[in-house]
Amino acid sequence: MNRAPILSVDGLRVAFRSRGRQVTALRDVDFSIEAGRTLALVGESGSGKSVTSLALLGLLPPNGKVTGGRATYRSRNGATLDLAGLPAKQFRKVRGREIAMIFQEPMSSLNPLFSIGEQIGEMLKLHEDLDAAARRRRVVEMLELVEIPAAASRLDDYPHELSGGMRQRVMIALALVCAPQLLIADEPTTALDVTVQAQILDLMRRLQREMGMSILFITHDMGVVAEMADDVAVMYAGAIVEEAGVEALFARPAHPYTRGLLASIPRPDRPEGERLKAIPGAVPPLTALPPGCAFAPRCPHALPACDQPVALEAVLPAHRAACIRASEVMADA
Amino acid sequence: MLKYVLNRLFGMVVVLFLVLTITFVIVRVAPGDPAALMLGPDATPQDAAALRIELGLDQPILVQYGKFLLSAAAGDLGQSLFFHRPVLSVLAERAEPTAFLALFSLIFSIVIAVPIGIYVAYRRGGAADQGAVSAAMLAASVPSFWTGLVLQRWLASDLGWFPASGYGGPGAGFFDRMGYLILPSIVLGIVNSALILRFTRASMLDVLGEDYIRTARSKGMSEGRVVLRHALKNAAIPIVTVVGLTFALLVSGAVVTERVFNIPGMGSLVVGAVLRRDYPIIQGTLIVVAALYILINLCTDLLYLLIDKRVRY
Numbered sequence: 001m002n003r004a005p006i007l008s009v010d011g012l013r014v015a016f017r018s019r020g021r022q023v024t025a026l027r028d029v030d031f032s033i034e035a036g037r038t039l040a041l042v043g044e045s046g047s048g049k050s051v052t053s054l055a056l057l058g059l060l061p062p063n064g065k066v067t068g069g070r071a072t073y074r075s076r077n078g079a080t081l082d083l084a085g086l087p088a089k090q091f092r093k094v095r096g097r098e099i100a101m102i103f104q105e106p107m108s109s110l111n112p113l114f115s116i117g118e119q120i121g122e123m124l125k126l127h128e129d130l131d132a133a134a135r136r137r138r139v140v141e142m143l144e145l146v147e148i149p150a151a152a153s154r155l156d157d158y159p160h161e162l163s164g165g166m167r168q169r170v171m172i173a174l175a176l177v178c179a180p181q182l183l184i185a186d187e188p189t190t191a192l193d194v195t196v197q198a199q200i201l202d203l204m205r206r207l208q209r210e211m212g213m214s215i216l217f218i219t220h221d222m223g224v225v226a227e228m229a230d231d232v233a234v235m236y237a238g239a240i241v242e243e244a245g246v247e248a249l250f251a252r253p254a255h256p257y258t259r260g261l262l263a264s265i266p267r268p269d270r271p272e273g274e275r276l277k278a279i280p281g282a283v284p285p286l287t288a289l290p291p292g293c294a295f296a297p298r299c300p301h302a303l304p305a306c307d308q309p310v311a312l313e314a315v316l317p318a319h320r321a322a323c324i325r326a327s328e329v330m331a332d333a
Numbered sequence: 334m335l336k337y338v339l340n341r342l343f344g345m346v347v348v349l350f351l352v353l354t355i356t357f358v359i360v361r362v363a364p365g366d367p368a369a370l371m372l373g374p375d376a377t378p379q380d381a382a383a384l385r386i387e388l389g390l391d392q393p394i395l396v397q398y399g400k401f402l403l404s405a406a407a408g409d410l411g412q413s414l415f416f417h418r419p420v421l422s423v424l425a426e427r428a429e430p431t432a433f434l435a436l437f438s439l440i441f442s443i444v445i446a447v448p449i450g451i452y453v454a455y456r457r458g459g460a461a462d463q464g465a466v467s468a469a470m471l472a473a474s475v476p477s478f479w480t481g482l483v484l485q486r487w488l489a490s491d492l493g494w495f496p497a498s499g500y501g502g503p504g505a506g507f508f509d510r511m512g513y514l515i516l517p518s519i520v521l522g523i524v525n526s527a528l529i530l531r532f533t534r535a536s537m538l539d540v541l542g543e544d545y546i547r548t549a550r551s552k553g554m555s556e557g558r559v560v561l562r563h564a565l566k567n568a569a570i571p572i573v574t575v576v577g578l579t580f581a582l583l584v585s586g587a588v589v590t591e592r593v594f595n596i597p598g599m600g601s602l603v604v605g606a607v608l609r610r611d612y613p614i615i616q617g618t619l620i621v622v623a624a625l626y627i628l629i630n631l632c633t634d635l636l637y638l639l640i641d642k643r644v645r646y
Contacts (some may be wrong), residue, residue, distance in 0.1 A: 059550050095553035108544040113566050113641055123552050188369050
């Protein structure tokens, strides 16, 4: 398999204007996704996961702006594009066709006034030159691919006639109908029942095998990470604090925050009476970040030196962490 | 669906019955003797009494009411006390200018307000947004007779772009007559465009924040397509509603505008009828207006069906 990254994000910075003040939401985000693999972007709410995904698609709200860094994307025809500075017109050719996205809320992410056939067909209309009959065939094929029963008869259904799980399948069909190289999935199963969640994850894995796309999977759920990811990037307060392969990260986390996250997963084999280990304190507001490591105030391993800026550096080959005590933390695991 | 329309039409009959009753009562309790007014200040009490008998005004009020309802059901709204002709034929004669005045001013306000409302919602908080919202507030708070007088003076008298008043006289052709309606339509449209603009803006603002708008953008379409196809259709129901309500309000707005521009429409007819205590004309006008109002509301509700498949009747 081709292991060259399809997307590499390098020092990405995003700021929002809020009541006249500039608030930095992403501080030097670095990660890369290899072709055909899944990178899970993990973190608590407010850590900047969704902002990262919106920045990559050029969909930041009007008060948000990329203020630095690069996001180098290798397009289907071999050209490299910097998504951090792509003009709006060129971005439209990337969205949907090269990079597609599915969202957290299948209930509200589909337009209630258009049939699902129209909504999926519109994607083809925008990016491919097909006549109406061919478009319709492709839409039916796509609905069959995402396992919607009696697909041909559901084309004229409206979103309100479908269940949450079915709507998320429709969203997936919509996102994948132009066979994008990269799928960004922003908490796609968070709003679904656990059984439906498992079905959707299965479906995404199967489609990835069949279509070969890469997935940027955004989630706060470590269980889903273990299920889906090849690689993991952990975000905290607008920066990546650790990046590694999924086994390495679960077996030997190198950043105290990752360790805390893993320790807070409920486990059935937890001894009776033992309490879940929560990370003390809360994520600092973006307007009041500590000068050095943003996690230091909550960190059990913090030293005075932690008030100096710390970069994401390799602890092992293919395992990077932003912590001055990474090797010790890792050895302790 | 058919059942729904039939139900609504039946409801309309009930409302019309209530309107008939209320107008009958209001007109009767208003002070003043129509017979004396019709005959003028020189008439003797005997003449007035004779006329009252001729008009049936001497009979018990319930008898008058019963007769009134029966003939109204048969489509006869009585004779005008002033014109001495059937009310319906007087109304029909005056309907043309009012109908076109309402129609033109509605078109004017939609053409002005909907695109601006969409644009300023999209550019929320910008200079255009603040300007449009302030302008709309100003337009809604200035009375239309004042706007009418100012525009009449400026655009008609000083610049001579439009005829200042009237309806072209007896010999005027159709387009000639319509020319007299342009300026009044603008005056009447200004107030309503303020209302439509604010509703369009608010409705678009709601919709533009929805998740499916983000989905639409993620598909790689132009902003124009996002706004005009995905957002506007969702914002349309409140806009259609307010346009329907405005259209009904236009009929009453026409009363003032027609007076200012001296247009012989239903508005000036009803003002004259009130001053002359011409009960049948007042009643007839109210009934026609009420029926129009109900029909427009029904049309609005049926339009919802076209827009939103979730609406079921």
